[in-house]
Amino acid sequence: MLSGISLCLLAGAAVLVEASTIDIRDQGLEAFIQAERKIALQGVLNNIGPNGSAVPGAHAGYVVASPSKDNPNYFYTWTRDSALTLKMLIDEFILGGDKSLEVYITDYVHGQAVLQTVTNPSGSLLPSGTGLGEPKYNVDGTRFNGAWGRPQRDGPALRAIALITYANWLVEQGQAAKAKDVVWPVISNDLSYVGQYWNTTGFDLWEEVDGSSFFTTQNQYKSLVDGAALAASLGVPCAACGQAAQVLCLLDQAYWNGAFFTANVNLKSPNGRVGVDANTVLGPISVFDPAVASCADPSVQPCHSRALANFKVFVDTFRNASLYPINAGAGPARGVALGRYPEDVYFGGNPWYLITLGAAEFLYDAAEQWARQGRLAVDETSLPFFRELYPAAAVGVHERCRKSGPFRAISDAARAYADSFVAVAQRYTPASTGALSEQFLRREPGTPLSARDLTWSYAAFVSMAQRRAGLFPPAGWTSAAPRLPSSCAASSAKGVYAPAAAAGAPNVTVGCVRNVLFAVNASTYYGENVYVVGNASALGAWRVADAQPLVASNYTAQRPLWFGQVALEAGQTVAYSYVREENCGQPWLWEQGAGANRTVVLPACSKEEEENGTGEEPFVVTNDAWVGPVGSSGNC
Numbered sequence: 001m002l003s004g005i006s007l008c009l010l011a012g013a014a015v016l017v018e019a020s021t022i023d024i025r026d027q028g029l030e031a032f033i034q035a036e037r038k039i040a041l042q043g044v045l046n047n048i049g050p051n052g053s054a055v056p057g058a059h060a061g062y063v064v065a066s067p068s069k070d071n072p073n074y075f076y077t078w079t080r081d082s083a084l085t086l087k088m089l090i091d092e093f094i095l096g097g098d099k100s101l102e103v104y105i106t107d108y109v110h111g112q113a114v115l116q117t118v119t120n121p122s123g124s125l126l127p128s129g130t131g132l133g134e135p136k137y138n139v140d141g142t143r144f145n146g147a148w149g150r151p152q153r154d155g156p157a158l159r160a161i162a163l164i165t166y167a168n169w170l171v172e173q174g175q176a177a178k179a180k181d182v183v184w185p186v187i188s189n190d191l192s193y194v195g196q197y198w199n200t201t202g203f204d205l206w207e208e209v210d211g212s213s214f215f216t217t218q219n220q221y222k223s224l225v226d227g228a229a230l231a232a233s234l235g236v237p238c239a240a241c242g243q244a245a246q247v248l249c250l251l252d253q254a255y256w257n258g259a260f261f262t263a264n265v266n267l268k269s270p271n272g273r274v275g276v277d278a279n280t281v282l283g284p285i286s287v288f289d290p291a292v293a294s295c296a297d298p299s300v301q302p303c304h305s306r307a308l309a310n311f312k313v314f315v316d317t318f319r320n321a322s323l324y325p326i327n328a329g330a331g332p333a334r335g336v337a338l339g340r341y342p343e344d345v346y347f348g349g350n351p352w353y354l355i356t357l358g359a360a361e362f363l364y365d366a367a368e369q370w371a372r373q374g375r376l377a378v379d380e381t382s383l384p385f386f387r388e389l390y391p392a393a394a395v396g397v398h399e400r401c402r403k404s405g406p407f408r409a410i411s412d413a414a415r416a417y418a419d420s421f422v423a424v425a426q427r428y429t430p431a432s433t434g435a436l437s438e439q440f441l442r443r444e445p446g447t448p449l450s451a452r453d454l455t456w457s458y459a460a461f462v463s464m465a466q467r468r469a470g471l472f473p474p475a476g477w478t479s480a481a482p483r484l485p486s487s488c489a490a491s492s493a494k495g496v497y498a499p500a501a502a503a504g505a506p507n508v509t510v511g512c513v514r515n516v517l518f519a520v521n522a523s524t525y526y527g528e529n530v531y532v533v534g535n536a537s538a539l540g541a542w543r544v545a546d547a548q549p550l551v552a553s554n555y556t557a558q559r560p561l562w563f564g565q566v567a568l569e570a571g572q573t574v575a576y577s578y579v580r581e582e583n584c585g586q587p588w589l590w591e592q593g594a595g596a597n598r599t600v601v602l603p604a605c606s607k608e609e610e611e612n613g614t615g616e617e618p619f620v621v622t623n624d625a626w627v628g629p630v631g632s633s634g635n636c
């Protein structure tokens with residue numbers, strides 16, 4: 001029996017070579033992919049500073065989400081979109097050998113080292129890393145100050161994953177010193193952030209839901225295990241990496257509901273959604289490791305039976321022709337246009353290119369994992385997924401070595417199914433330009449919508465095309481993967497943060513700080529925002545453009561509360577006031593009278609506090625009430 005298996009695996013090696021050359025059934029699709037892949041790669045590069053033709057003003061290494069400056073304004077650099085884009089470019093650089101891409105990578109390393117030190121409304125790098133959770137910055141690398149869904153905790157994990165891929169390549173090229181001295185310090189800050197905050201809530205990848213998010217948890221896990229393997233090879237410590245086992249436990253326990261992965265849990269406020277969300281299909285492709293030894297690995301790879309079952313539930317949700325008329329009449333195992341989640345109303349709630357392409361990538365990835373493992377297992381959970389591809393599918397293990405039989409038939413059907421999602425994207429891509437916006441209309445004619453030339457759409461096209469062409473990222477963490485704990489526990493590792501000086505970060509320093517929770521009662525209309533401004537740099541030095549935005553997540557009619565926490569240097573008196581940002585371009589409103597003369601006293605730190613830092617607890621909680629003019633809606 002044992003020798004039978006190894007013979008089977010040997011025979012399978014030849015099949016693997018065939019795998020990437022079969023299934024070109026649609027020459028039209030093949031030609032489209034070849035042409036569009038070049039357009040998409042150029043589309044990405046056009047959106048990166050300093051030379052990107054579509055984004056004048058962006059500084060070196062900053063990836064702009066889209067050149068669109070209004071309706072919607074995406075002319076910012078998001079940590080998440082940038083990291084996913086760079087992961088694609090780093091793969092392209094390593095797998096495709098395009099040396100001209102390395103300058104984008106080194107610019108990115110430098111640019112992110114600097115951004116890590118920029119104090120922003122989420123906080124600062126020092127002393128406790130809170131600023132790393134900031135979702136987006138201006139394209140010149142300065143802080144973005146508007147009200148926003150923050151913090152977002154997937155960004156540091158995704159940035160670490162991208163940079164670890166590059167650092168591993170440097171090590172293989174004999175440049176371990178550069179990996180250790182220049183790149184690792186940036187990664188280390190991000191891993192510290194993940195290890196410290198993975199067990200607290202934040203906003204999801206769509207920037208709407210405050211809670212724990214499947215995509216975020218999954219990427220946090222990958223960052224810590226890949227980080228542990230890199231740290232070991234560089235001979236550096238990674239205290240945060242020890243959190244990986246508990247992150248895996250949360251991933252395993254918190255999201256699966258027996259039928260699909262609930263995208264967001266631990267919600268701060270109910271969101272009225274069923275929980276079916278592209279979040280849970282994009283996560284597995286983001287953490288994809290072609291060399292994973294088993295599809296049962298709890299990291300939830302694309303070939304995991306829960307991931308496959310979840311994929312079917314997600315795709316079937318969009319087969320509903322009342323929801324997406326554009327998908328009417330698509331038969332089983334034929335690709336359809338896919339959006340974020342069924343309740344979506346943003347820009348009308350339409351299909352997204354990057355999600356439709358992500359579905360294709362998901363299937364290419366799963367097929368590759370079956371091929372490398374030489375087998376695929378069908379269980380009760382994944383049976384409906386497999387039946388759609390191959391109606392005779394039954395629970396059991398199918399070996400690749402059989403020339404005809406379920407393994408071949410299912411793998412071929414999965415790749416054909418993947419191709420049919422690409423064909424959907426092709427149908428709604430403007431033939432004359434190949435330009436990919438964010439969305440396309442959910443009914444015919446499927447007109448492109450929302451932000452034009454979306455960097456993430458282009459990056460998703462290229463990574464899909466890499467996988468389809470048989471280009472897979474190098475093996476990741478398997479050596480460092482922890483065992484799934486028998487019971488889950490809340491935990492956190494205190495992070496160690498320092499500016500990544502060798503990568504060009506400025507030498508920011510911090511004295512001892514006191515956390516202040518500003519809380520003010522201020523009745524506001526929908527669309528009006530409240531900020532705190534004062535004579536400390538974290539409070540904008542009296543400039544409203546740099547004021548600290550407050551949040552209204554606890555606002556009720558009884559208690560119209562706006563609040564936010566800010567770390568301020570200890571040992572000083574700080575003057576502050578609240579300001580209202582009005583809608584429709586009306587001027588800001590300032591407090592008057594007593595409201596114009598508020599102060600808070602922050603005692604100096606003891607020697608011990610200087611050494612240990614003063615922790616997370618707010619030192620002072622203000623209890624203020626707005627004094628001054630009340631705003632009115634501009635009705636624009």
Ligand SMILES: *[C@@H]1O[C@H](CO)[C@@H](O)[C@H](O)[C@H]1NC(C)=O
Binds near residue numbers: 049051103107
């Ligand atoms: C941008 O242009 C400058 C000047 O030609 C060049 O030195 C630099 O390498 C370019 N950067 C990128 C990312 O292409």
Ligand SMILES: *[C@@H]1O[C@H](CO)[C@@H](O)[C@H](O)[C@H]1NC(C)=O
Binds near residue numbers: 199201212250254266
């Ligand atoms: C923290 O971890 C515990 C144990 O896994 C889990 O029950 C809880 O939901 C987690 N909370 C957050 C916000 O991650």
Ligand SMILES: *[C@@H]1O[C@H](CO)[C@@H](O)[C@H](O)[C@H]1NC(C)=O
Binds near residue numbers: 320321322323
């Ligand atoms: C199909 O979509 C419509 C419109 O969103 C919705 O009201 C209906 O419940 C959906 N049907 C199913 C079976 O989910």
Ligand SMILES: *[C@@H]1O[C@H](CO)[C@@H](O)[C@H](O)[C@H]1NC(C)=O
Binds near residue numbers: 501
């Ligand atoms: C950074 O500044 C601090 C305080 O001014 C100083 O003690 C430290 O040596 C500096 N570090 C570097 C790397 O220049």
Ligand SMILES: *[C@@H]1O[C@H](CO)[C@@H](O)[C@H](O)[C@H]1NC(C)=O
Binds near residue numbers: 517519563
């Ligand atoms: C907001 O509400 C949450 C949940 O009730 C509570 O834990 C938190 O302390 C509140 N925050 C403030 C500033 O009142």
Ligand SMILES: *[C@@H]1O[C@H](CO)[C@@H](O)[C@H](O)[C@H]1NC(C)=O
Binds near residue numbers: 535536573574575599
């Ligand atoms: C800020 O204002 C307070 C109160 O007027 C004053 O004591 C403090 O010195 C000021 N701080 C700075 C940095 O000007």
Ligand SMILES: *[C@@H]1O[C@H](CO)[C@@H](O)[C@H](O)[C@H]1NC(C)=O
Binds near residue numbers: 597
């Ligand atoms: C501001 O408040 C301080 C302390 O309450 C008081 O001494 C001072 O006169 C006030 N200044 C103004 C302009 O109201």
Ligand SMILES: *[C@@H]1O[C@H](CO)[C@@H](O)[C@H](O)[C@H]1NC(C)=O
Binds near residue numbers: 608609612
């Ligand atoms: C400061 O850190 C030291 C060493 O970790 C610890 O023994 C001490 O209890 C800490 N003090 C405070 C006030 O947290």
Ligand SMILES: *[C@@H]1O[C@H](CO)[C@@H](O)[C@H](O)[C@H]1NC(C)=O
Binds near residue numbers: 558559624
């Ligand atoms: C703010 O509102 C709460 C709830 O009504 C009240 O208890 C508190 O005293 C108010 N604060 C001020 C400064 O008026």
